Amino acid sequence: MFxxxxxxxxxxxxxxxxxxxxxxxxxxxVGRFGMEVVVRQSGDDPELxxxxxxxxxxxxxxxxxxxxxxxxxxxxxxxxxxxxPAVRDGASPTxxxxxxxxxxxxxxxxxxAELKDAGYQFRSKVGAFETEQRQKVxxxxxxGHDGINVVLVEQPGQxxxxxxxxxxxxxxxxxxxxxxxxxxxxxxHVLGLEExxxxxxxxPSVERTIGLxxxxxxxxxxxxxxxxxxxxIELVQYEGVASENRxxxxxxxxxxxxxxxYFVDDLARIVSRAAGHVSDLGRVASIYGRARMATLTxxxxxRIHLVESP
Numbered sequence: 001m002f003x004x005x006x007x008x009x010x011x012x013x014x015x016x017x018x019x020x021x022x023x024x025x026x027x028x029x030v031g032r033f034g035m036e037v038v039v040r041q042s043g044d045d046p047e048l049x050x051x052x053x054x055x056x057x058x059x060x061x062x063x064x065x066x067x068x069x070x071x072x073x074x075x076x077x078x079x080x081x082x083x084x085p086a087v088r089d090g091a092s093p094t095x096x097x098x099x100x101x102x103x104x105x106x107x108x109x110x111x112x113a114e115l116k117d118a119g120y121q122f123r124s125k126v127g128a129f130e131t132e133q134r135q136k137v138x139x140x141x142x143x144g145h146d147g148i149n150v151v152l153v154e155q156p157g158q159x160x161x162x163x164x165x166x167x168x169x170x171x172x173x174x175x176x177x178x179x180x181x182x183x184x185x186x187x188x189h190v191l192g193l194e195e196x197x198x199x200x201x202x203x204p205s206v207e208r209t210i211g212l213x214x215x216x217x218x219x220x221x222x223x224x225x226x227x228x229x230x231x232x233i234e235l236v237q238y239e240g241v242a243s244e245n246r247x248x249x250x251x252x253x254x255x256x257x258x259x260x261x262y263f264v265d266d267l268a269r270i271v272s273r274a275a276g277h278v279s280d281l282g283r284v285a286s287i288y289g290r291a292r293m294a295t296l297t298x299x300x301x302x303r304i305h306l307v308e309s310p
Contacts (some may be wrong), residue, residue, distance in 0.1 A: 247301025
């Protein structure tokens, strides 16, 4: 349906999260996970606020965070003057929304125990599954601040970079899509992302684990750049299930996981390929610096902020 584009390899620079309590969020990402603060900006960010359809004083505090030594997969925490409801409040497991943030860990059982002792809530104990390449993967889902879903993942045969505390944020940002083929083709066409993996999962064990009805299945695709380990997108489609669309809620000033930001070399080319799906904001002075910006909306409804690198 879409002609594939060829661009410089792209990775997500930041996942944008709306927060109700900035210190609570920093306690998790910096205090627990060991991320470093790249930029901290208290006070108004009027041009970014207006770009996000807020009043000029609608943003009151921000922080850009990265795992030490890793340029991609960072976290952008934003506190709004009048925070809205959490995107995931009352959502079903199969709702269409920005789903979760993966965190690569070392010694997942120890990380699970220390976070549980600190009062964080988990949906289950550590589980394991095997990929088609017969690699063992361990993971557990944790509820973070503002209703976000954090997935701790350990792949003993493929250790991703981690902080001194044993956490690496974020190899994957997960988004739910009603049509993975269309969503993947759009991201390949507009951003030039590669489809790095495509698997389908089904059967009674998957149905029980996720809470799917009999006969339902999952289509899972990972898109990004082979040369960039962090900052990839995982698209998940629940097949045979009616899903509520929560993407209209995932917009400022809501709390929780809202969108992702890419830094790009040639914004004009991307804007021309995304006709009908993009809002060109012109040059904007913000926490990202002064640069040309645009906001892209995928067919599923995921918002992607594009910032042209100097």
